Amino acid sequence: xxxxxxxxxxxxxxxxxxxxxxxxxxxxxxxxxxxxxxxxxxxxxxxxxxxxxxxxxxxxxxxxxxxxxxxxxxxxxxxxxxxxxxxxxxxxxxxxxxxxxxxxxxxxxxxxxxxxxxxxxxxxxxxxxxxxxxxxxxxxxxxxxxxxxxxxxxxxxxxxxxxxxxxxxxxxxxxxxxxxxxxxxxxxxxxxxxxxxxxxxxxxxxxxxxxxxxxxxxxxxxxxxxxxxxxxxxxxxxxxxxxxxxxxxxxxxxxxxxxxxxxxxxxxxxxxxxxxxxxxxxxxxxxxxxxxxxxxxxxxxxxxxxxxxxxxxxxxxxxxxxxxxxxxxxxxxxxxxxxxxxxxxxxxx
Numbered sequence: 001x002x003x004x005x006x007x008x009x010x011x012x013x014x015x016x017x018x019x020x021x022x023x024x025x026x027x028x029x030x031x032x033x034x035x036x037x038x039x040x041x042x043x044x045x046x047x048x049x050x051x052x053x054x055x056x057x058x059x060x061x062x063x064x065x066x067x068x069x070x071x072x073x074x075x076x077x078x079x080x081x082x083x084x085x086x087x088x089x090x091x092x093x094x095x096x097x098x099x100x101x102x103x104x105x106x107x108x109x110x111x112x113x114x115x116x117x118x119x120x121x122x123x124x125x126x127x128x129x130x131x132x133x134x135x136x137x138x139x140x141x142x143x144x145x146x147x148x149x150x151x152x153x154x155x156x157x158x159x160x161x162x163x164x165x166x167x168x169x170x171x172x173x174x175x176x177x178x179x180x181x182x183x184x185x186x187x188x189x190x191x192x193x194x195x196x197x198x199x200x201x202x203x204x205x206x207x208x209x210x211x212x213x214x215x216x217x218x219x220x221x222x223x224x225x226x227x228x229x230x231x232x233x234x235x236x237x238x239x240x241x242x243x244x245x246x247x248x249x250x251x252x253x254x255x256x257x258x259x260x261x262x263x264x265x266x267x268x269x270x271x272x273x274x275x276x277x278x279x280x281x282x283x284x285x286x287x288x289x290x291x292x293x294x295x296x297x298x299x300x301x302x303x304x305x306x307x308x309x310x311x312x313x314x315x316x317x318x319x320x321x322x323x324x325x326x327x328x329x330x331x332x333x334x335x336x337x338x339x340x341x342x343x344x345x346x347x348x349x
Contacts, residue, residue: 003348005029006075008068009083010037013238016109016266017083019166023335024081027343032075036087039064065092072096079348080104082137086126093136103138103346107161109266111259112142112151131156139346144263144285161341162289163266164333165273169239172275172327176248177241181213184231188213189250190309193242194267196222200255203281204230206302210309212253215245246276250313254280264289269333272296272326277319279308289333295326 005024009017011033021031043063046052053060064087072080079102082088097104112130127133134140134156141161142148151158180187190210194200196218204212205226212230215237223232237245246252252271256264263285271278272290280286282298290296299308312319343349 002028002030003078004032004075006032006034006072006077006080007083008034008036008080008085011035012037013240014169014242016107016163019164019169019335020081020083020107020339022166022168023164023337023339026336027339029339032071032077034068034071036064036068036085039067040087043067061087061089065089068092069095072100076100078102079346081342082106084109086110086130088133089127090129090133090136093133097136097138103348104136105139105342105346106134106137106141108134108140108142109163112147114259134158139342141342144260146262159345161338162264162285162333163269164335164338165269165330167273167331167334167336170243170246170270170273170330172247172273172323174240174243174247174274177244179248181231181233183233183235184213186211186213186231188231188245189313190253191215191245191249191251192253192255193237193245194255195219197257199257201225203255203302203305204253207305207309209306210251210313213245213249215242242270243274246271246274249276250319251279251309252276254278256281256283256286269330273330273333275323275327277312277322278326279305279312290326290329295322295329297322 007017007021011017021033024031040060041047043060047060068088069092080096085106093104112134131154134151138157140151140156140158142151142158143161143163145160148158148160191213192204193215195216201222208229213233214230215233219232254267254271262283264283268280268286272295278296280296280298282300286296287298292298297308297312299305340349
């Protein structure tokens with residue numbers, strides 16, 4: 001029997017936890033999944049109410065702490081991995097590490113130095129003592145070199161590891177979406193998939209010559225301000241549905257939020273891994289992985305968007321070359337390879 005990995009996090013279509021589960025299983029590990037988001041919502045009858053959830057957050061977290069310890073004792077894994085796990089406190093991490101005596105590591109996909117606002121739509125908020133908790137892990141990987149260095153200076157055993165591609169889902173040879181669109185009956189040639197932010201709305205408002213199909217939470221608040229130019233969808237686009245959009249669109253937009261600057265985001269690899277033609281806000285890190293004009297296109301100011309979209313849509317051979325090169329590069333960044341890196345660094349390979 002292979003080694004057992006207990007994987008803790010939120011599971012669902014398009015979730016990073018699912019991608020890592022697939023990656024570790026491909027490396028031959030037996031993966032036990034503990035859905036901490038689900039455990040949190042099932043911890044009490046009122047937990048589905050966002051306002052009660054906010055008021056009783058500490059009590060709910062304590063219940064999930066006990067559940068996490070119980071699962072770890074039952075599974076007796078050779079290693080424990082957490083994706084984010086912002087509900088976990090330092091004592092819970094210490095108890096599991098002490099009792100099991102195995103590596104307990106974390107991939108932190110958000111910005112660890114920026115607190116999450118109290119948002120009733122979210123199932124948890126980032127801990128005020130997060131850095132102290134991260135110090136308790138055997139290793140913490142994060143997606144941006146400067147963040148990794150800052151964590152190290154604060155006493156965390158941190159290392160840099162970019163996001164990657166779940167090539168079971170985001171692959172260039174899959175099917176496209178239904179055409180025309182099942183929800184709005186349009187044929188979307190420029191797409192953006194991701195939740196609303198003020199910055200993203202500002203940038204997409206600057207696109208005036210190319211209709212954009214938008215998928216993601218909270219875009220309905222901006223629909224009226226686009227003056228009918230862009231199509232906001234209520235149906236979500238996760239996993240295969242998201243990959244199909246990237247694969248078929250002329251251009252897939254990536255507006256990198258400020259908290260991901262100067263790095264990248266999951267979308268960087270999801271678009272390219274799907275064989276999409278990516279037009280992204282510029283970052284040095286993205287351009288180092290997917291070179292400008294060879295595997296992606298970048299804009300520095302939002303006023304450039306219309307012209308760049310026009311060029312990419314008009315020059316089909318150029319865009320086809322971007323797609324091929326990007327997909328070839330992305331294939332070397334699978335979550336199976338990310339899992340192999342982690343196992344080697346932890347001495348578990």
